[in-house]
Amino acid sequence: xxxxxxxxxxxxxxxxxxxxxxxxxxxxxxxxxxxxxxxxxxxxxxxxxxxxxxxxxxxxxxxxxxxxxxxxxxxxxxxxxxxxxxxxxxxxxxxxxxxxxxxxxxxxxxxxxxxxxxxxxxxxxxxxxxxxxxxxxxxxxxxxxxxxxxxxxxxxxxxxxxxxxxxxxxxxxxxxxxxxxxxxxxxxxxxxxxxxxxxxxxxxxxxxxxxxxxxxxxxxxxxxxxxxxxxxxxxxxxxxxxxxxx
Numbered sequence: 001x002x003x004x005x006x007x008x009x010x011x012x013x014x015x016x017x018x019x020x021x022x023x024x025x026x027x028x029x030x031x032x033x034x035x036x037x038x039x040x041x042x043x044x045x046x047x048x049x050x051x052x053x054x055x056x057x058x059x060x061x062x063x064x065x066x067x068x069x070x071x072x073x074x075x076x077x078x079x080x081x082x083x084x085x086x087x088x089x090x091x092x093x094x095x096x097x098x099x100x101x102x103x104x105x106x107x108x109x110x111x112x113x114x115x116x117x118x119x120x121x122x123x124x125x126x127x128x129x130x131x132x133x134x135x136x137x138x139x140x141x142x143x144x145x146x147x148x149x150x151x152x153x154x155x156x157x158x159x160x161x162x163x164x165x166x167x168x169x170x171x172x173x174x175x176x177x178x179x180x181x182x183x184x185x186x187x188x189x190x191x192x193x194x195x196x197x198x199x200x201x202x203x204x205x206x207x208x209x210x211x212x213x214x215x216x217x218x219x220x221x222x223x224x225x226x227x228x229x230x231x232x233x234x235x236x237x238x239x240x241x242x243x244x245x246x
Contacts, residue, residue, distance in 0.1 A: 019043035026051040031141045036060040036080030045087035055092070055147065057137045058084045062095040062152040063211045071204055072197035074211075081150075092140045096153040097213050098127045100234035103164060110176075110242055116165045117179045119186035120206040124158035124214040129229040132220045139223050151219045156228050158214035164231060171235035172242055183207055 005011065012025035016038045026032075032053050034041070037060075048056065060077040067074035084091045106116050136153060140146040159167070162178040169176035181189065183203065190199045205211035220228040 016040060016044065019047065022047065026053065029053065031055045031057075033057045033137050033141065034059070034084075037076050038080070041080055041083040042086070045083055045089065049088050053089055055090050055141060056084055056087070057092045057094060057140050057146075059094050059096070059133065059137070062097055062154075062213070063205065064095060065152060068204075068210060071201045071210065072195075073201040073205070090147040092146045092148070093150040094133060094136060094140070094153060095150060096128050096133050097155060098125045099133075100127045100129045100155065100229075100231050101238070102127065103168060103231075103235070104238075104241065106165075106168075107242065110172075110174075114174055114176050115179050116161075116168075116176060117181050117185075118161045118165075119181040119183065121161055121178070121180035123206045124160045124163075126154040126156070126158040126214050126216045127164075127231060128153055128155040128220070129231075129234050131234075132224070132226075132228045135224045135226065136220060146223075151223065152217055153219050154215065154217045154228070156216060156230055158216065159231055167232050168235050168242075171232070171239045 012027075014022040014025040016022075016035065017040060019040050022044060026048060029051070030053060032048060032055070034044075034056050036058050038044075045056070058080060060080055061073070063071075063074050064077045064081065067078070069075055069078060081093055084093065106118070109116050132155070133153060136151070140149075161180075165176050165178040187199060187203065190202070194202075205213075220226070
């Protein structure tokens, strides 16, 4: 397995869909950073408890804060949080906003031209750099005082899709344009590769206003001592991922 990790980092493969696959990954480990959203989490957590894990940091979403349990996406994250709370291991739950890196979903469109078509033109999101989530997780795993806490996380500014596309255009030195999709167009496009109940959940979030992901919070700075990275900084750092034009 090729890796860009430092030589001191030991890699162990596992599959969160397969409860029996993480034995090697848990050997000699005392703390775990865990992605939510998998129905197998209770089984994995039982194995972690038996392996002597003494702290789990779980990644979910801040849509759970005041969220509706009958929304499929909110329910998925709520179930993950319940599984961690029910396990006999100290936990920290990180609830971030949407990610800066979600802009990578536009790659297929950018390979075809300079128009990015996306829904919800009036919905800003205070998206966060995954780097900042990792910094918070590392702090929670290595410093005392974070057990049994559930901090919400965000980036430093809310941006609409058009504002994100304009920022990306500057980083890529391309004349990108944003074109809004209607709800009908967006639903038809999403149902090609997204479960129907998740499509409904997204429309409840952003068309019906069930989830406001625009609120900026200061927790990244409070926990890490560093200001969260802007979407502009993320686009400049990751322009190479968008092809030769970047």
